[in-house]
Amino acid sequence: MLKVSQIETYYGPSQALFGVDLSVDTGELVALMGRNGMGKSTTIRSICRLTPAKRGHIVFDGQDLAGLRSFQAARLGIGLVPEGRRCFASLTVQENLIATARPGVWDYTKVVSLFPRLGERAGQMADTLSGGEQQMLAIGRALMTNPKLLILDEATEGLAPVIRQEIWAAIRRLKDAGQSLLVVDKTLSELLPIADACVILEKGRSVWTGRPSALSGDLRDQYLGV
Numbered sequence: 001m002l003k004v005s006q007i008e009t010y011y012g013p014s015q016a017l018f019g020v021d022l023s024v025d026t027g028e029l030v031a032l033m034g035r036n037g038m039g040k041s042t043t044i045r046s047i048c049r050l051t052p053a054k055r056g057h058i059v060f061d062g063q064d065l066a067g068l069r070s071f072q073a074a075r076l077g078i079g080l081v082p083e084g085r086r087c088f089a090s091l092t093v094q095e096n097l098i099a100t101a102r103p104g105v106w107d108y109t110k111v112v113s114l115f116p117r118l119g120e121r122a123g124q125m126a127d128t129l130s131g132g133e134q135q136m137l138a139i140g141r142a143l144m145t146n147p148k149l150l151i152l153d154e155a156t157e158g159l160a161p162v163i164r165q166e167i168w169a170a171i172r173r174l175k176d177a178g179q180s181l182l183v184v185d186k187t188l189s190e191l192l193p194i195a196d197a198c199v200i201l202e203k204g205r206s207v208w209t210g211r212p213s214a215l216s217g218d219l220r221d222q223y224l225g226v
């Protein structure tokens with residue numbers, strides 16, 4: 001479904017990615033890992049065409065993304081839950097969800113059944129929600145676009161344990177339903193058991209790809225600092 005080959009990405013003159021390879025097959029959950037500042041968010045921004053790669057190729061669902069704008073990548077079926085959530089503050093929960101709706105299996109009723117709290121808060125403005133509720137809204141909003149691939153960037157960061165559990169339960173349900181997922185998250189104890197493959201980034205390069213079961217203690221020490 002997604003094949004990223006040797007991408008190199010810059011912020012102005014400053015190079016952040018020096019050659020990242022990764023792929024996500026249909027129905028797979030791929031964990032994108034690495035310490036702080038190693039290039040995970042930049043890889044995601046490159047895939048979504050928010051910070052386009054200068055070199056290398058990204059092919060999604062058979063189409064090369066070169067030259068596309070970010071909204072066009074979204075239209076092809078790449079759904080992003082960005083770091084920091086970015087809900088529409090001046091819209092209600094229901095309006096946030098309906099604003100991005102596109103036809104498919106995910107609709108308002110289904111999103112609210114995944115996150116009942118969103119249904120309870122349907123008429124509330126997004127900026128009055130707790131951080132955890134905003135995160136659920138960000139995931140729900142991405143699902144409303146009916147993405148072929150859903151990308152989650154640190155979706156459980158900084159949340160209370162009980163809320164994190166709700167979000168992990170939702171991610172597991174999505175995976176069980178066959179949703180293709182690319183996930184960045186530091187909670188490896190939750191992420192690894194549901195990942196089909198892991199890609200480790202180090203200084204803007206993909207340095208290891210494999211099954212979670214092959215991720216040895218030495219690799220974790222060397223690249224993840226855990």
Ligand SMILES: Nc1ncnc2c1ncn2[C@@H]1O[C@H](COP(=O)(O)OP(=O)(O)OP(=O)(O)O)[C@@H](O)[C@H]1O
Pocket residue numbers: 011014016034035036037038039040041042043
């Ligand atoms: N807007 C920006 N302008 C300039 N450099 C940036 C910008 N955003 C990120 N970088 C740099 O790009 C590199 C990769 O950062 P990136 O945010 O992709 O890493 P990350 O693995 O997602 O880290 P974290 O886990 O801290 O979010 C870092 O050296 C970072 O300082």
